[in-house]
Amino acid sequence: MILAYSNTAQPEPAGVPARRAALRLLDAVLRQGLPLEAALDRATSGIDRADDRALAHAIAAETLRRLPDLDALIDSATARPLPDDAKARAALRIALVQTLALGTPAHAAISTVLPLVDGGPRKLVHGVFGTLSRQNASLPEIPTLPDPVAIRWHAAWGDDAIEGAEHAIAAPPPLDLVIADPATTDRWVEELGGVSLMPGHVRLPGGHVPELPGFEEGAWWVQDIAASLPARLIGRGAGVALDLCAAPGGKTMQLASAGWQVTSVDSAQSRLARLHDNLARTKLSADVVTADVLKWAPAAPADAVLLDAPCSATGIFRRHPDVLHRVRPSQISEMAALQEKMLARTADWVRPGGVLVYATCSLEPAEGEQQLKRFLGTRSDYAIDPIRQEELPDGLAAHAGGYLRTLPGTLADQGGCDGFFMARLRRAV
Numbered sequence: 001m002i003l004a005y006s007n008t009a010q011p012e013p014a015g016v017p018a019r020r021a022a023l024r025l026l027d028a029v030l031r032q033g034l035p036l037e038a039a040l041d042r043a044t045s046g047i048d049r050a051d052d053r054a055l056a057h058a059i060a061a062e063t064l065r066r067l068p069d070l071d072a073l074i075d076s077a078t079a080r081p082l083p084d085d086a087k088a089r090a091a092l093r094i095a096l097v098q099t100l101a102l103g104t105p106a107h108a109a110i111s112t113v114l115p116l117v118d119g120g121p122r123k124l125v126h127g128v129f130g131t132l133s134r135q136n137a138s139l140p141e142i143p144t145l146p147d148p149v150a151i152r153w154h155a156a157w158g159d160d161a162i163e164g165a166e167h168a169i170a171a172p173p174p175l176d177l178v179i180a181d182p183a184t185t186d187r188w189v190e191e192l193g194g195v196s197l198m199p200g201h202v203r204l205p206g207g208h209v210p211e212l213p214g215f216e217e218g219a220w221w222v223q224d225i226a227a228s229l230p231a232r233l234i235g236r237g238a239g240v241a242l243d244l245c246a247a248p249g250g251k252t253m254q255l256a257s258a259g260w261q262v263t264s265v266d267s268a269q270s271r272l273a274r275l276h277d278n279l280a281r282t283k284l285s286a287d288v289v290t291a292d293v294l295k296w297a298p299a300a301p302a303d304a305v306l307l308d309a310p311c312s313a314t315g316i317f318r319r320h321p322d323v324l325h326r327v328r329p330s331q332i333s334e335m336a337a338l339q340e341k342m343l344a345r346t347a348d349w350v351r352p353g354g355v356l357v358y359a360t361c362s363l364e365p366a367e368g369e370q371q372l373k374r375f376l377g378t379r380s381d382y383a384i385d386p387i388r389q390e391e392l393p394d395g396l397a398a399h400a401g402g403y404l405r406t407l408p409g410t411l412a413d414q415g416g417c418d419g420f421f422m423a424r425l426r427r428a429v
């Protein structure tokens with residue numbers, strides 16, 4: 001038997017440490033409310049092999065995508081519903097997701113999970129898994145959204161967005177690249193074998209990023225098409241642009257490659273390290289400042305300010321399915337209060353006649369439409385500079401109010417995009 005070693009140095013069957021790490025990850029998200037990525041290092045500490053760490057992440061992420069459907073299956077096979085936080089439910093979730101969604105043979109899925117419930121509900125887990133296997137249980141083709149999210153998004157956006165979100169969970173999102181020099185888009189479409197939805201954009205079905213042509217030379221970087229639009233709204237320019245809440249730097253690279261003298265500000269040192277790496281790889285430059293935008297201030301007003309504000313991040317649920325489970329209404333309100341303060345403060349850093357772009361990767365109106373309305377109600381020196389059709393890819397249209405809202409279902413035929421809100425505001429001269 002091949003042996004692996006847990007961080008308690010006990011010999012264990014191969015494959016068990018990855019499943020234990022998957023359980024830790026799920027506990028971190030569902031009970032502690034942590035982002036999946038933030039919990040990764042701790043949950044997988046003691047696992048040396050990168051493929052085991054990747055497996056733990058894949059099991060946890062797929063469980064989060066399929067949680068309501070996995071729980072419905074488990075509940076169909078137990079006399080009484082198990083508590084949400086029961087060990088048996090957690091073990092069954094990861095055993096079932098492996099066999100029903102990740103292609104793991106049933107015997108491997110259950111034999112690597114049972115050691116995790118030794119001395120506990122082993123018999124129950126084995127019994128329920130066996131019952132569901134004999135019934136040839138399957139997951140629905142289109143996943144079900146967790147109820148609180150479905151209710152919230154239905155109230156805000158209606159049936160189509162719910163359908164769009166459920167379909168979006170079912171399919172792996174495409175890989176979007178921003179091309180540093182938009183004039184070379186056709187060349188990269190050909191070389192990478194992708195499609196382009198607008199100049200400076202290439203979409204691939206997926207791929208191992210560091211091995212793709214052009215990565216090492218810094219010809220492009222990964223950025224969802226919706227995430228690339230806020231910086232595009234600023235356009236090309238030779239003046240001073242502030243990129244606020246800038247790390248890991250997708251928008252900084254866009255602004256720098258569009259000719260701006262960029263100052264990038266973010267409070268997270270570790271995320272700024274990635275921004276520095278990104279600038280080095282793409283040979284672009286920016287002044288990088290580690291600071292809290294609620295305390296820092298620029299020496300002089302800027303021609304353009306981009307505020308990509310911290311938010312609930314519910315718009316990026318395709319790649320980060322933890323947001324579907326850990327983001328609560330109270331957090332949305334807290335983020336909205338923070339965004340309001342940031343917007344009020346940073347609006348003073350735009351020169352008269354200059355431009356302010358406000359963006360969030362959120363599907364919550366409180367972090368988008370309502371924020372914009374409140375801001376315009378308090379700042380008579382600002383007006384919306386409406387987004388024009390020629391600034392957007394085919395299939396996207398600005399709202400009649402001049403801002404842009406992307407939803408689950410937007411660009412669905414081309415592979416979709418993240419949920420975003422963005423508005424361009426111009427300061428009176």
Ligand SMILES: C[S@@+](CC[C@H](N)C(=O)[O-])C[C@H]1O[C@@H](n2cnc3c(N)ncnc32)[C@H](O)[C@@H]1O
Pocket residue numbers: 244245246247248249250251252265266267268271291292293294308309310311361
């Ligand atoms: C949506 S992410 C930014 C993504 C980035 N604009 C890009 O395109 O790569 C939000 C960022 O806000 C930063 N942040 C949160 N609170 C902040 C604060 N008070 N001051 C400065 N940055 C902050 C976070 O560290 C995070 O990097």
